[in-house]
Amino acid sequence: MVGIAVTDFHQAWPWNAHRWHWVGQRMGELGALRWHADAQQLGQALRGARRVRTVAEPHLAAWLSDWAECLAPADLFPEVAKRCDSFMQWWKVVSQGVATAEHWLTR
Structure with a gap:
């Protein structure tokens, strides 16, 4: 790679x-x-x-x-309805309610 x-x-x-x-x-x-x-x-x-x-x-x-x-x-993260001005804003939206990364891997 x-x-x-x-x-x-x-x-x-x-x-x-x-x-x-x-x-x-x-x-x-x-x-x-x-x-x-x-x-x-x-x-x-x-x-x-x-x-x-x-x-x-x-x-x-x-x-x-x-x-x-x-x-x-891969479709790991949910669609975000509105524009985020930073990575951290986006991350807070997509990871809300998620305790571990395993959540995304087992959906």
Whole structure:
């Protein structure tokens, strides 16, 4: 598995150091390889691969479909009726009443 951060996206919507640390740590737990590059560099690197699969990510839709077979994401969290201005706002909505992560895995 390769964790990818598309710098085109992060230049337009920068993350703070705390979020980078949190995401980087989790990416490291899921796989040993992490790439930070712009869309053109990533496209060139993946062009020679026999097969590239990923979970569809709406923020990266402009690039992913050119590089990879995009699979539907797992339906782990309920739909949120209104826009959340931060990850923490979203997390409070989707995790309300949930004691453990097992709740989502056994639905």
